[in-house]
Amino acid sequence: MIPVEIYSIVYYFILSTIILLGIFPLFVKPNLESFPTINxxxxxxxxxxxxxxxxxxRDPFGNWRxxxxxxxxxNVFFNFIDDPIYGIKSDYGFYLLMLFSKEYLNIYIFYVVCALLYVIPIYLVCKKYLDKYxxxxxxxxxxxxxxxxxxxxGVRNxxxxxxxxxxxxxxxxKWLMYSFIILSLSFHKSMILPFLAFLIAMKATNTIFLIRIWIVLVIVSYVFGSQVETFMSDFLLNSQILEDKRVDTYFSDEIDGEFIDRRYRLDLIIYSGIAILLAYYYKYKKGFNDIFYNRIVNTYIIANAIWVLLIYAAFTNRIAYLSWFIMPLVLVYPLIKNENLVKKQNLFIGLLVLGSLTFTLLIFFK
Structure with missing residues (x-):
């Protein structure tokens, strides 16, 4: 058993080692066709x-730090899940999963099931749309x-x-697609944001126009941040859209006795903007045109633009993740679909991977 104090460190060490060894041929091979299949x-x-x-x-009882x-x-699994009131008002899909797991499985298998449900869909999407690569x-x-x-x-998220x-x-x-998307809402209500963005993206097909809106909102959020935050918090807290007592914590200056530093996150704006910048480059500088990609990109921009308005929220990363979770497709889908999109394609993909891994390690070990 890996001590809980170093569990995440060991994970990142193993993950980084596998990734670096796995992608090494990107820096020595001339093209993707020559990339070793074994790798x-x-x-x-x-x-x-x-x-x-x-x-x-992971240790189900591990320290929160x-x-x-x-x-x-x-704690919910052992002490609250048997109370039906717990799952009635929110996240009933996750509630039923946990209830089933307590009845027929145990806490350890429950977390393994969650891991499978978390990782496998990501792998399947990548495999379907990008096949060999x-x-x-x-x-x-x-x-x-x-x-x-x-x-x-943020397991439910x-x-x-x-x-x-x-x-x-x-x-x-389409019926299966929308069934699963609606099912995602039952695991966390916040999925209403990417769902609506996905629906809007079906009609809002002008990516340039959406990028301009995103830029304007970045400026508005910076200049009028406090006013925007007050309006959004009042709207969400007083409306029935998110009838959940946890919503007020997103706009609180103090949670569990600890001060929350709510500020304009320029670093996360840049992080989000890289995907938008590359999408612009792929689509308008290199002429990459793909119906599926266009909808994914527009969904990302719309959802991320809403996060920009909520950037002062206490758990801003959780709101940002409602767009970030599709960012990898925005970044690499065109590169693999069109081998002539950029010069030194292998190197470009390798640098994207290294950039992503390096940024993640810097954030984790800061």
Whole structure:
């Protein structure tokens, strides 16, 4: 058993080692066609197993300082889940999953099931849309800044986004796609944001126009941040859209006796903007045109624009994740679909992967 104090450190060490060894050929091979098939297959298997096992086999009673809300979920599992009132008003899909697990499984298997539901849909989406080279998209997912956190801390959010991605997996079968997307809402109500963005993106197809709106909102949020935050908090707290007592914590200056630093996060704006900048480059400078990609990009921009208005929220990363969870597809999908999109394609993909992994490690070890 890995001590809980170093559990995440060991995870990142193993993850980084697998990724770096797996992508090394990107820097020495001339093109993707010459990338060793053995690397593609073995690295994919190792990453799937590593993420599932580390997320699923973590200590259910581990200290919150190291494993986030894991112990809180464990407490609910043992002490509150039998009370039907607990799951009636919110997140009833997750409630039923936990209730079933307590009845027929145990806390350890419950977390393994959650890990499977979290990781497998991501792998399936990457495999379907990028086939042989799905590894690079999958790496972008598991090396992203929020992947580990939403596997062990914001579990409901993480599961909800993966179920949403499972809906995208069935993009050609609309009834299945929308069924899974609606199911994701039952795991976390916040999925209403990407769902609405996804619906709007079906009609709002002018990416340039959406990018301009995003830029304007970035400026508005910076200049009129406090006014926007007050309006949004009043709207959400007084409306019936999110009838959940947890909503008020997003706009509180103090939670559990601790001061919350709510400020304009320029670093996260830049992080989000990189995907938008590359999407603009792919679409308008290189002429990449793909119906599926266009909708994914527009969904990302719309959802991220809403987060920009809520950037002063206490848990701003959780709101941002409602767009970030599709960022890997925005970044690498065109590169793999069109081998002539950029010069030195292998190197460009390799640098994207290294950038993602490096940024994540810097955030974790800061």
């Amino acid at each position: 593609l297959k073995v690295t994919s298997v190792l990453l799937v197993l590593t993420t599932i096992l580390f997320i699923g086999l 190291y494993l986030g809300d894991t112990s809180q979920y464990t 799905s590894l690079f998209a999958f790496i972008m997912f598991v090396s992203s800044m929020s992947f580990w956190s939403f596997g062990i801390n 993480g599961l909800a986004t993966s179920i949403f991605l499972l809906g995208i997996y069935f993009y050609e079968k």
